[in-house]
Amino acid sequence: MKGRARLFGDNINTDYIITSRRKRENLDPQYLRNYLFEELDPSFAATVKPDDFLVAGKNFGCGSAMEVAVTAVVGAGIRAVLAKSFSRTYFRNAVNNGLIPILCDTSGIREGDALDVDWTHSFEIRNRTTGVVVTTEPIRGIMREILDAGGLVPYFRNKGGFQL
Amino acid sequence: MQHKTISEKILSLKAGQDVRSGQVAICDVDCMIANDASTPMALDYFDAMGGERVLQPENVVFAMDHYAPAPSQKATQLHERMRKFAAEQKIHTWEIGQGIGHQLIVESGRVKPGMLIVGADSHTVTCGALNTFATGIGSSDLAAVLISGKIWLRVPESIKVTLRGELRPGVFPKDIALALALKLGSDGATYEAIEFDGPGVPSLTLEDRLVLCNFVVEMGAKNGVFGGDEQTWKYLGTQYEPIVADPRAEYVRKIVMDLDKLEPQVAKPSQVDNVVPVKKAEGTEIGMVYLGTCTGGRTRDFHQALDVLRAGGGPASGVQVVVTPASNQVMQELVADGSLSEFLRMGAVVVTPGCGSCCGTCGAIPGDNVNVISTANRNFKGRMGNGTASIYLASPASCAAAAVHGRILDPREIRPASSGATKPTGANE
Numbered sequence: 001m002k003g004r005a006r007l008f009g010d011n012i013n014t015d016y017i018i019t020s021r022r023k024r025e026n027l028d029p030q031y032l033r034n035y036l037f038e039e040l041d042p043s044f045a046a047t048v049k050p051d052d053f054l055v056a057g058k059n060f061g062c063g064s065a066m067e068v069a070v071t072a073v074v075g076a077g078i079r080a081v082l083a084k085s086f087s088r089t090y091f092r093n094a095v096n097n098g099l100i101p102i103l104c105d106t107s108g109i110r111e112g113d114a115l116d117v118d119w120t121h122s123f124e125i126r127n128r129t130t131g132v133v134v135t136t137e138p139i140r141g142i143m144r145e146i147l148d149a150g151g152l153v154p155y156f157r158n159k160g161g162f163q164l
Numbered sequence: 165m166q167h168k169t170i171s172e173k174i175l176s177l178k179a180g181q182d183v184r185s186g187q188v189a190i191c192d193v194d195c196m197i198a199n200d201a202s203t204p205m206a207l208d209y210f211d212a213m214g215g216e217r218v219l220q221p222e223n224v225v226f227a228m229d230h231y232a233p234a235p236s237q238k239a240t241q242l243h244e245r246m247r248k249f250a251a252e253q254k255i256h257t258w259e260i261g262q263g264i265g266h267q268l269i270v271e272s273g274r275v276k277p278g279m280l281i282v283g284a285d286s287h288t289v290t291c292g293a294l295n296t297f298a299t300g301i302g303s304s305d306l307a308a309v310l311i312s313g314k315i316w317l318r319v320p321e322s323i324k325v326t327l328r329g330e331l332r333p334g335v336f337p338k339d340i341a342l343a344l345a346l347k348l349g350s351d352g353a354t355y356e357a358i359e360f361d362g363p364g365v366p367s368l369t370l371e372d373r374l375v376l377c378n379f380v381v382e383m384g385a386k387n388g389v390f391g392g393d394e395q396t397w398k399y400l401g402t403q404y405e406p407i408v409a410d411p412r413a414e415y416v417r418k419i420v421m422d423l424d425k426l427e428p429q430v431a432k433p434s435q436v437d438n439v440v441p442v443k444k445a446e447g448t449e450i451g452m453v454y455l456g457t458c459t460g461g462r463t464r465d466f467h468q469a470l471d472v473l474r475a476g477g478g479p480a481s482g483v484q485v486v487v488t489p490a491s492n493q494v495m496q497e498l499v500a501d502g503s504l505s506e507f508l509r510m511g512a513v514v515v516t517p518g519c520g521s522c523c524g525t526c527g528a529i530p531g532d533n534v535n536v537i538s539t540a541n542r543n544f545k546g547r548m549g550n551g552t553a554s555i556y557l558a559s560p561a562s563c564a565a566a567a568v569h570g571r572i573l574d575p576r577e578i579r580p581a582s583s584g585a586t587k588p589t590g591a592n593e
Binding site for chain 1: 188189190201202204205208209212213214230231235236238239242284285286300301302303304305307308311312314315316350351354355384386435523524525542544545546547549551
């Protein structure tokens, strides 16, 4: 996957990704994407492009387990989030919606850097702007199967339930 | 046989096989809960997965707590969709005004020791106080559990928190929770369980333990859990066989907290682990005091706040005090013992039982640039519906002391009039 880095800091909670009061009005990701990160970076929603990557520090997606914090991101065309660590509910919700959570050292990545992300073979994140390469751990087991299926809905339809 | 933590034991029972931390297991869910914020989306996933019937509707409860009462036409439509599904599938639903799901599920006696409880709400962890494994999930997982009655879980490693001694007057369970958040940090327990133990535990009532388990998700934990003892049986009205940790169970980390040395704590904006002793935040001007939520909205929380408000002669002028009982039952108890009248005489705003303004979806929204002190569990920017407001988190007593003084103040500075002390200098100015 190739894309551009959109940079955020540590402890980005789900209310910062999309505020609770927006989902009260509409659950449609194409509506919610217009309000992504509205408290943190009011210009983000207008400037996000399909194939951008979210790049963050530690504890991305902490706070509420609300799944719109994933579907609104997917709605904006983003395919992967790179972070030093994720909250467990965000990681799980991301996998369930086919958004790829990539655990890696994001500290050298800057806003707008061009990234090549290979999470299935070389497990390398190549920063084409700086030349720096970092690695990620393979996603294994049931989470990989859910991602390969394209999310929990197709996984569940195919298998008829959770299987190990 | 290897020794196990409480979490390993409960998940082994629910998986029907011996599982250890790090392993993934498919577990039978005993009880699941969802609310008006997470259910409508779960119903979309349920339909997309081809769901027709909820497998065990008797194990499912819905609570209309996030938009209570509905603040907009759209919210009423979300409620209607939820009601229709619940009626078709025979799911017990707590209507608007009944209260917060986490409180109702405990209060109603549905939570029993040894259970695996999942909820489409991060504060489902609260139920771990009753010797259960309880964790939050999203709407898609909820749909899968509604259809199959099962969930896959990675068995967490556990952090053991040993509590020693007893809290001194003016110091409350919320102060333990805040001190632990400072110690661990907001991601210090990510993917892990927090198991509370130690000689200090018997002094904590079941309601005290609910506060601690409620807060573990703010440190990233998957669940928080207590054993079962006299306090648990007292609350439940009957005795169960508790799930206990084996003496040589393995922990990733061990923390000791001396309750008798603890001071009142406050989390400053806008991180739950930005914690300092209340003394160090004294003088910060406060415009709104929020008493309620799944952390601090139970009867005894209001009593603790009222004790301080009464001793201090009521809130300072210009401070808005908002009271949101965690449930209808809590509200009725406050009516029956006269507490609610007392709050009303003090000019408090009383809001329908539910989540209220904690997540900014309904209730009293703070004004621009107002400093709020709250009994809640989150203080993110914009959390209460206004991104310019700043939120401080503290115990009901510390919140009440700030109401009396109009500024943050250690609640131990306010003593009952009968003991000869009066308001602190500067109060009501």
